[in-house]
Amino acid sequence: MSKDGVLIRARGLVKRFGDFVAVDGIDVEVRAGEAFGFLGPNGAGKSSTMRMIGCVSPPSGGELQILGMDPRRDGPAIRARLGVCPQLDNLDPELTVRENLTTYARYFGIPRRTARERATELLEFVQLAERANSKVEPLSGGMKRRLTIARALVNEPDIVLLDEPTTGLDPQARHLVWERLFRLKQQGVTLVLTTHYMDEAEQLCDRLVVMDGGRIVAEGSPRELIERYSTREVVELRFGAEGQETFAGKLAGIGERTEVLPDRILLYVADGDAAVAEVHARALAPASVLVRRSSLEDVFLHLTGRTLVD
Amino acid sequence: MSVLEKADSGVAPRAGLVGRVPALAVLEYQLVAYRRTWRAGVFSSFLLPLLTMVGFGIGVGAYVESGVGGVSYLDFIVPGLIASTALQVAVGESTWPVLGSFEWIKVYFAQAASPLRAGDILGGHVAFVLFRVLTSSLAFLLVAALFGALHSPWALTTPLLVLLIGLAVATPVFAYSASVRSDSYLSLLFRFAVIPMSLFAGVFFPVESLPTALRWLAYASPLWHGVDLCRAATLGVAPDWSVPGHLLYLGAWAAGGWLLARACFRRRLVV
Known part of the structure; x- marks a missing residue:
């Protein structure tokens, strides 16, 4: 040593x-x-x-x-x-x-x-x-x-x-x-x-x-x-079969960053519940909503644009 | 209590001999693994020489009334069979077990993560192969002695001779087994090297009966040199070739094989 x-x-x-x-x-x-x-x-x-x-x-x-x-x-x-x-x-x-x-x-x-x-x-x-x-x-x-x-x-x-x-x-x-x-x-x-x-x-x-x-x-x-590469909370939205891209534009301005994945949209926000309220205020009705804490997965996604596990 | 609490003095104690010759730790591992199967092998290592001796020596020998070069057919083939047993055991133990240690159970890679170097891993496994060659040949020698087929005190040197034969064939075969990725290549080795050598390198009849081209192939094979030495030892006669010549030739196979095998082991283990 x-x-x-x-x-x-x-x-x-x-x-x-x-x-x-x-x-x-x-x-x-x-x-x-x-x-x-x-x-x-x-x-x-x-x-x-x-x-x-x-x-x-x-x-x-x-x-x-x-x-x-x-x-x-x-x-x-x-x-x-x-x-x-x-x-x-x-x-x-x-x-x-x-x-x-x-x-x-x-x-x-x-x-x-x-x-x-x-x-x-x-x-x-x-x-x-x-x-x-x-x-x-x-x-x-x-x-x-x-x-x-x-x-x-x-x-x-x-x-x-x-x-x-x-x-x-x-x-x-x-x-x-x-x-x-x-x-x-x-x-x-x-x-x-x-x-x-x-x-x-x-x-x-x-x-x-x-x-x-x-x-x-x-x-x-x-x-x-x-802390450096992600926000405190993440909102995961799933919008049924139409494809997530259609909705991505309508979410602009909510939170610091948006990631559109094939099966869900991730909103990077400080306050998850406030962001969900804003989504509903825009008359959007996602099939499922999940508010969670940021993880290293989000860090990786932010840094590379890809998810960790294929 | 902590699992990693340093015992006693704080310095890990080094085992005497294994500390100095790390290959011995590999030999020890091989012997521990062999302990599970040796009983099954003991019986066959006595049975096989017994059967070949009865079948060829006495059965076939009954038709070879004149003997070979003045000795009975049994006495003629016994030393050849001892040498070819050494060959077969050496090749058998240096093929599948070596390929498997790289490809299937991957123990060589586990060993390479420890302080052992490629040469230690190779050396320890070769030492085990020699142990197997020696024990199998001793079984054969014992059966031969019971049949009264040993005619000279020089027969006592055969254990050393089989070790040399074992080393001369095992090391190049280690190199071969370390270079191939599928065991179908190993069967090729038996078909095109082991079986022809066993048949034509002077075990069952003198190579002088072969056409010239084939005779030179027999001379080139390590087995013929081993057979000639063993025959000289058990019969107490002069060999066809000079003894130092035989020893040097087999030694060259062993040394060349060792260098080749070590290079192949390094290529696989250190990448």
């Missing part, structure tokens, strides 16, 4: 695959103890960035420093202090839950006894203790993901990298994962995660960058980003 508490520092970081530029010159700083997020749609360059931080993908350009070391030279030493939870589980389905942890611990040179003790603790932590001796194969997606998280913690890492930690999980399983990650955060573990779920970013991240097309388009805490 450098003296200012910065664990990861990237300057003009680039990743190219042939002619394709996956990461196009990003600057990032992650400090000790924070939960840092890369938010963006698929193909934004989040996973490529994570792989560079994980020291399994050499940067094509720019600077990258992790724990004060250079990934090009000190890959194994850096990886020894990282915990990685990849996007796709790569557990061994034939081994037991416990064996997956103990064999992995050995890659870090952890003595067998310590590995066994840590496996017991970690299985307790991710609520898989009673499945310790069953094979991995029949476990549910959520259990496998929790086991992968436990595996990422087996070396007591300084930084935990989580690539799309809840993608593909059902809502209940997601909440269990979030809850465990929140616990880690409370214990002061530095978390770096990628996600294309705004609720995940809002729940877990102290600070995040919004990525699009390999670049960073905004940076801040979820609250800061919402």
Whole structure:
């Protein structure tokens, strides 16, 4: 760790695959103890960035420093202090839950006894203790993901990298994962995660960058980003089958901004109820009206003109 | 209690040997995985040599009354079968398991996220393949000894010879399996390399009986060199070729294969 508490520092970081530029010159700083997020749609360059931080993908350009070391030279030493939870589980389905942890611990040179003790603790932590001796194969997606998280913690890492930690999980399983990650955060573990779920970013991240097309388009805490790029409230209007465009013109002047999506119109306003009253005053009768708080989804929409989840 | 509370001294203890030779941790993983299936394999690793020895050595051998080059047919083929068992096990363990570790269960990628380097991951898995080659060949050797087919104290060197054969074929096959994306390519390897070698590289009859062109193909194959060495060892006779020549040739396959396989592993794991 450098003296200012910065664990990861990237300057003009680039990743190219042939002619394709996956990461196009990003600057990032992650400090000790924070939960840092890369938010963006698929193909934004989040996973490529994570792989560079994980020291399994050499940067094509720019600077990258992790724990004060250079990934090009000190890959194994850096990886020894990282915990990685990849996007796709790569557990061994034939081994037991416990064996997956103990064999992995050995890659870090952890003595067998310590590995066994840590496996017991970690299985307790991710609520898989009673499945310790069953094979991995029949476990549910959520259990496998929790086991992968436990595996990422087996070396007591300084930084935990989580690539799309809840993608593909059902809502209940997601909440269990979030809850465990929140616990880690409370214990002061530095978390770096990628996600294309705004609720995940809002729940877990102290600070995040919004990525699009390999670049960073905004940076801040979820609250800061919402304050900077969106209004306090959003009114969602749906106007039946005629198409939303017909009505968009009639809404002019209500709120700060209007976004017309294929299935609904979003009005960005300070006071949602007042805006709804104004809509009705103009004799418009939307099929449905919803007033809600602004979210990171609105930030992303404002910055890129597109929604996060396709 | 905190999950990540640093134990004792605060510095993670490093396991002695595994800390110094990280590939051993990969070997250990492979052995843990093998522990689930080895019982099923033990029986067949004794049965197969038994059947081939009875079938070819005694069955076919009964018709080969003159023997080969002055020795009985059984005695002639036993060392060849030991070498070709090493070949088959080495290739078998370096094909599907390697492709699967990249494409299906993706454990190599999990290993690459740890401090292990591509060479450690490769080395640990190759070491496991050699372990399998050695145990299978020892089973064969034991059956051969019971049939009285070992005629020289030099037979004691065959375990070392099969390790060399195993290394010479496993490393290039690792490179091949790491470069292909579908297992249909693996069957090609058996059809066009393993089976022809097993049939024509001096296991069942001397390569001198082959037409010249094919004979040179046999000489080029690593198996023939292994067969000739094993035969010299079990029969206690001089090999057809110089011993250092054989060893160097197999060593060259092993070294070339290793470099190639490591390059292929790096290309897949570090992108």
